[in-house]
Amino acid sequence: MMTIPSIEDMLKAGMHFGHRTSKWHPKMKLFIFGSKKGVHIIDLRKTQKMLGMALEYIKRQSAEGKAILLVGTKMQVKNILKKTAEETGMPYVSSKWLGGFLTNFPIIKNLIRKFKDLSEKRAGGKLDKYTKKERLDFDRQIAKLETNVGGLVSLTKIPDVIFIWDIKKEKTAFTEALKKKIPVVAVCDTNVNPDGVKYIIPANDDASKGIKLVMNLIKEAILEGKAESQNKENK
Incomplete structure (x- = not known):
């Protein structure tokens, strides 16, 4: 059963550290608690709530048999994202986003x-x-x-949902998803414009412990959704 992490667990994972205040994006103001030594601090109460909403959405989509594409090419996230996708049977992009993937x-x-x-x-x-x-x-x-x-070998059509780790880094993927009106779930740090993201997860997007914590929860949400679907079929 999926357990949403406590504020303390998220603090230990470094999920509260945003970017330097000089690099922030005003559209993330809603999710910022304050600043310390020139670095924005993310409001983990909001992270906790929005992470829960995002996971429930992913779980529902998985239960409905939807294809959830996992996207993350940053050095810190690419390996665990690939592993998560392989363990859940979902498609992924961890090396390079091919321009036109969704639009062509x-x-x-x-x-x-x-x-x-x-x-x-x-x-x-x-x-x-x-x-x-x-x-x-x-x-x-x-x-x-x-x-x-x-x-992407399991894909026969464009994905139903896209999970993106860092929409600034994956700008092309995010832009194409918006053009094709594909729902996006994304981890958003304080330096990004989250407009267009269906489910925002406000959090540090570089901390290895935070990455591991969130990706494990994504895995659990997908697998729980699949298990629910299987149980319904067996009744």
Whole structure:
């Protein structure tokens, strides 16, 4: 059962530290408690409430069988985000967002198809008939495709929901999601403009303990939603 962390747990995880006051975005004023030594302090009471709302939404979407795309390419988050996606069976982008992914999905769909086709052929030994040089070229193609679309193989259409870690870093992903009217759940630090985010999670977006805490909760929400759906089917 998902447990929303206490204020103390979030403090220990460093989720309250915003950016320097000189780098803030006025649209985040609502979520700022104050400042200390030139750094904004996030109001963790609001974080706690909004995190709970975001998790309930993700859980509901998961229970309805919706595809939730996890996006985060920052060094601090990319590995745990990828692990979370793999453990929940959700698509992800942890290396590079391909421009036009959402706004020109048919092209991305073709890349996914090509990646699956080449990977299956290599695994089945169907590329063995080619020369060593040609096989190396195939290996390079597969490696590049894996980096670009390896986390998207389960997608047959654009995702229903997108979870973004840091909409400033993932500006292109966020902009495309808004254009396609895809609901966005996002971790927002004090330096971003959260306009357009359906569920804002106001929190430090760099602290490793905070990242681990939130991503574990995202995982639990998705898995609990899937379990609920499975239980209904079994009745």
